[in-house]
Amino acid sequence: MDMILLSAIVHAILVASTPLVFAGLGALIQERAGVLNxxxxxxxxxxxxxxxxxxxxxxxxxxxxxAAAMAGAxxxxxxxxxxxxxxxxxxxxxLALTLFGLGLSALAGAQYVGLSAPQVAxxxxxxxSNIPFVGKAFFSHDPLVYGSILAATVVWWFLxxxxxxxxxxxxxxNHDSAHALGFSVxxxxxxxxxxxxxxxxxxxxxxxxxxxxxxxxxxxxxxGWIALALVVFAxxxxxxxxxxxxxxxxxxxxxxxxxxFGVSIPSQILSMLPYLATILVLVFISWRxxxxxxxxxxSLGKTFxxxx
Amino acid sequence: xxKFMMQLRTRVIVSLVAILSFGIVSADAAVKAGFIYVGPVxxxxxxxxxxxxxxxxxxxxxxxxxxxxxxxxxxxxxxERVIGQMANDGADIIFTTSFGFxxxxxxxxxxFPNVKFEHATGYKKADNVATYSSRFYEGRHVLGLIxxxxxxxxTIGYIASFPIPEVVRGINAAYLAAKSVNPNVKFKVIxxxxxxxxxxxxxxxxxxxxxxxxxxxxxxxxxAPMQIAEKKGMYAFxxxxxxxxxxxxxxxxxxxxxxxxxxxxxxGALIKGSWASSDTWGGxxxxxxELAPYGKxxxxxxxxxxxxxxxxxxxxxxxxxxxxxxxxxxxxxxKAGETADDGTLLGMGFYVEGIEGxxxxxx
Numbered sequence: 001m002d003m004i005l006l007s008a009i010v011h012a013i014l015v016a017s018t019p020l021v022f023a024g025l026g027a028l029i030q031e032r033a034g035v036l037n038x039x040x041x042x043x044x045x046x047x048x049x050x051x052x053x054x055x056x057x058x059x060x061x062x063x064x065x066x067a068a069a070m071a072g073a074x075x076x077x078x079x080x081x082x083x084x085x086x087x088x089x090x091x092x093x094x095l096a097l098t099l100f101g102l103g104l105s106a107l108a109g110a111q112y113v114g115l116s117a118p119q120v121a122x123x124x125x126x127x128x129s130n131i132p133f134v135g136k137a138f139f140s141h142d143p144l145v146y147g148s149i150l151a152a153t154v155v156w157w158f159l160x161x162x163x164x165x166x167x168x169x170x171x172x173x174n175h176d177s178a179h180a181l182g183f184s185v186x187x188x189x190x191x192x193x194x195x196x197x198x199x200x201x202x203x204x205x206x207x208x209x210x211x212x213x214x215x216x217x218x219x220x221x222x223x224g225w226i227a228l229a230l231v232v233f234a235x236x237x238x239x240x241x242x243x244x245x246x247x248x249x250x251x252x253x254x255x256x257x258x259x260x261f262g263v264s265i266p267s268q269i270l271s272m273l274p275y276l277a278t279i280l281v282l283v284f285i286s287w288r289x290x291x292x293x294x295x296x297x298x299s300l301g302k303t304f305x306x307x308x
Numbered sequence: 309x310x311k312f313m314m315q316l317r318t319r320v321i322v323s324l325v326a327i328l329s330f331g332i333v334s335a336d337a338a339v340k341a342g343f344i345y346v347g348p349v350x351x352x353x354x355x356x357x358x359x360x361x362x363x364x365x366x367x368x369x370x371x372x373x374x375x376x377x378x379x380x381x382x383x384x385x386x387x388e389r390v391i392g393q394m395a396n397d398g399a400d401i402i403f404t405t406s407f408g409f410x411x412x413x414x415x416x417x418x419x420f421p422n423v424k425f426e427h428a429t430g431y432k433k434a435d436n437v438a439t440y441s442s443r444f445y446e447g448r449h450v451l452g453l454i455x456x457x458x459x460x461x462x463t464i465g466y467i468a469s470f471p472i473p474e475v476v477r478g479i480n481a482a483y484l485a486a487k488s489v490n491p492n493v494k495f496k497v498i499x500x501x502x503x504x505x506x507x508x509x510x511x512x513x514x515x516x517x518x519x520x521x522x523x524x525x526x527x528x529x530x531x532a533p534m535q536i537a538e539k540k541g542m543y544a545f546x547x548x549x550x551x552x553x554x555x556x557x558x559x560x561x562x563x564x565x566x567x568x569x570x571x572x573x574x575x576g577a578l579i580k581g582s583w584a585s586s587d588t589w590g591g592x593x594x595x596x597x598e599l600a601p602y603g604k605x606x607x608x609x610x611x612x613x614x615x616x617x618x619x620x621x622x623x624x625x626x627x628x629x630x631x632x633x634x635x636x637x638x639x640x641x642x643k644a645g646e647t648a649d650d651g652t653l654l655g656m657g658f659y660v661e662g663i664e665g666x667x668x669x670x671x
Binding site: 005008009012015016019106109110113114115116119207211212213214216217218219220221223252253256257259260261262263 | 348350351352465496497498499500502504505506507508509510511512514515516518519521530531532535536538539553554664665
């Protein structure tokens with residue numbers, strides 16, 4: 001295999017993984033606050049549509065991405081209202097959010113089917129992009145690929161190095177203690193839901209603005225569920241989300257290339273590989289943590305009721 | 309004896325119901341035609357074209373017909389519920405437009421003997437169930453000729469969905485045609501295990517281009533591969549519908565599924581009272597398979613070649629599967645001059661000689 005093809009493959013892996021990085025971080029920040037949001041798929045596709053529509057109107061990439069984030073956050077706020085204010089079951093609410101997001105985007109997006117988003121310029125990083133192999137593979141991408149790594153860094157710094165992040169994690173670990181200490185559990189969780197919704201929206205927008213670039217209903221095709229699996233895969237750590245997303249992207253892209261080389265594996269095995277990898281990691285995690293309890297946030301998915 | 313009486317009684321009741329219902333149908337002026345769609349009308353491909361057929365019926369027959377449709381119906385048992393609902397609501401003829409609706413259609417047909425059913429791309433018929441499909445492979449033949457003539461890298465990328473006979477047939481037809489005009493042509497096939505996953509289709513298109521393909525063909529439903537071809541300055545063929553909007557420069561032509569002639573004929577027959585179960589497999593000659601206008605990039609001599617092939621197929625002078633053709637393993641399939649029979653084509657589960665890689669198993 002020549003180096004040019006190899007660098008093209010690495011380039012494609014980064015592109016295929018980027019929506020998963022954003023959506024995975026969006027799920028992670030909510031789960032760290034103790035919120036299990038199964039609506040990631042719905043948030044992604046609503047963000048995908050919002051970003052696409054704004055890009056069609058001729059706005060620059062940054063504006064389209066912000067619109068996607070706002071759309072995701074707006075829809076997520078509905079989830080927040082249901083779960084935090086109405087104390088609705090988070091599992092059912094999350095599933096409803098996915099179905100609602102898919103339906104809403106299909107309805108609102110029907111008129112945009114068949115249109116193309118304007119092309120996004122590639123940022124060639126000076127000097128670095130001239131290095132053979134490495135330049136094409138890592139330093140000749142659209143801005144959002146760099147943005148996803150920046151986002152992971154910011155999320156990591158916020159959660160692990162900042163005081164508000166510590167509070168957020170405390171809420172996720174034990175909401176009753178956090179409440180007793182005077183923190184607003186519902187307020188913090190709501191902010192986490194907004195941030196997570198925004199990140200999921202950006203992940204969806206990456207599909208419509210850069211990866212395909214088009215909009216059709218249902219085009220997230222299960223990536224929201226992979227993002228949820230990724231968070232478990234990453235044992236709730238931001239940089240492991242990146243590693244996990246790249247691993248998923250790698251499985252996808254390498255299987256496509258192996259087919260084009262004439263190495264054939266039954267198509268069903270290929271399509272289940274990413275999910276198989278998740279199951280294996282889950283087994284590994286639970287085996288490793290045997291007797292030590294859950295590795296996830298202790299209050300994850302539990303409804304918080306103020307008991308005065 | 310008792311069992312016989314029971315059966316007889318059931319038959320009498322069924323006949324009575326049929327006669328009574330027929331009376332109701334005759335009293336009702338308009339024929340009600342129902343459509344079951346596997347995807348959204350706005351998919352810009354497969355389902356969109358079926359819906360164009362539905363609209364053609366409304367336009368042609370005016371107040372003699374009313375139409376209803378349900379989109380996004382999952383293939384499998386739930387389809388039976390949707391079909392039954394439609395029959396209960398008074399549909400006289402129901403078109404079920406995806407392969408996976410085959411068994412639900414047959415079951416519903418037994419429950420509603422007075423309703424006519426039309427199932428697309430399947431092979432199970434009954435007295436009140438007709439089947440219909442299109443000879444898309446005739447279109448693939450013309451696409452293959454164009455691709456073989458126009459490729460510079462001699463590599464054609466093919467994005468495939470599932471290894472069912474219809475898809476395998478398309479790959480073989482396109483390959484044989486391309487090979488006939490360009491002995492050095494190679495096909496690279498990627499199976500994405502989905503009819504519709506724009507992200508994955510785009511990734512597959514990128515992978516094929518990275519591996520040297522300069523022309524893409526697809527048997528998946530989204531226009532994502534077309535968009536990628538446009539972005540990377542390569543060429544591609546639209547699938548099921550004209551995709552020129554997604555690839556104004558990239559689209560060389562597209563296979564268009566035109567269901568209108570068939571739908572008009574069948575609903576017309578029902579209105580006249582001459583509907584009977586049948587098995588239709590129409591090609592260029594019936595107008596059910598069409599080609600989109602050639603893209604600017606297609607040179608005059610290639611257009612001529614393509615037009616001639618289409619004409620020859622319509623006139624019956626050319627069959628895309630004419631021997632000698634060997635299977636991939638080197639064994640003989642068709643002798644010189646021999647053409648493939650429909651039975652073999654409908655069940656095609658093998659690559660022809662020259663295609664690299666092995667066919668994934670369908671089961």
